[in-house]
Amino acid sequence: MRISLDILQVLDAIDRHGSFSAAAAALHRVPSALSHAVAKLESDLGVTLFIREGRRATLNEAGRTLLNDGRHLLRAAGELERRVQRIATGWEVELRIAIDAIIPVERIYPLLERFYAAGHATQIRLTYEVLGGTWDALATDRADLVIGAPGDMPARGGIASRLLCTHSDFVFAIAPNHPLAKWEGVIPSSEIVRHRATVIADTSQELAARSVGLIDGQDTLRVPDIRAKASAQVAGLGIGHLPRWLAAPEIAAGRLVEKEIAEPRPSMPLHLAWRNRQVGLALRWFIDALAEGDTIANLTRGL
Secondary structure (H helix, E strand, O other): OOOOHHHHHHHHHHHHHOEHHHHHHHHOOOHHHHHHHHHHHHHHHOOOOEEEEOOEEEEOHHHHHHHHHHHHHHHHHHHHHHHHHHHHHOOOOEEEEEEEOOOOHHHHHHHHHHHHHOOOOOEEEEEEEOOHHHHHHHHOOOOOEEEEEEOOOOOOOOEEEEEEEEEOOEEEEEOOOOHHHHOOOOEOHHHHOOOOEEEEOOOOOOOOOOOOOOOOOOOEEEEOOHHHHHHHHHOOOOEEEEEHHHHHHHHHOOOOEEOOEOOOOOOEEEEEEEEOOOOOHHHHHHHHHOOOHHHHHHHHOOO
16 A cells, blocks of 8 residues: 555644654654655655645645545544553553643643552643634544533534533733723723734634634734733733733733723633543543542632
């Protein structure tokens, strides 16, 4: 067979990292090995898969089609490996937990301490996702468990969920030197739309991306995470909502001010969600632990 899982992993890495050298570093291989593997595949198939511009390599239409379909095979192979390992021992070799960016990752650490103290050997991988990216991480097999998945669950099979809390403690915060800081009274949407908003981009790869709190036509500054959003607003680069746990210290220090707006951000349900096909013992441990009242209270405090 000309197309192997190995070459699909190579194509995936090049696409994600943008160049052969960056992909080689991610795969712990030398760039020449990747170049040789891709050249052999192109020769075997009789097609060109990449548009090469300097050091950058971009998939052409044929390459994109191959990779898009190939990623389904990579996910299926990864799931098969994990299923075999779960069947053999009951415990996953690795458990991938995605956390919505609205939740401070350090709130998960006490739970991890309990898990390790119990002597469990499953490797834990923590990642951040944003908005619909949490559900997308489950749908595309980037995560086994998601903490804080917002909004409604997509119409996808193989996913179970339960409500953690309703996220409603948002603060519309701006820098003291921002023009809106001098606005008297409630700020209307017609004024807000004139100013740049700081946003964290939805991390969805396949599901439709979601947005919250943006007004059509509003200029945006996209930042990588929630703490970068807060610091950008402190710098006066934009406006927007922040969770109170993050905004309160900045407001107390005088680096941000809270303003009232005509259309506050609506409350949003946050869920615990997981892939429910052949649940392993490590995933079950976290699902049960995250049903405890004290654990939920500590995790969702100030949200």
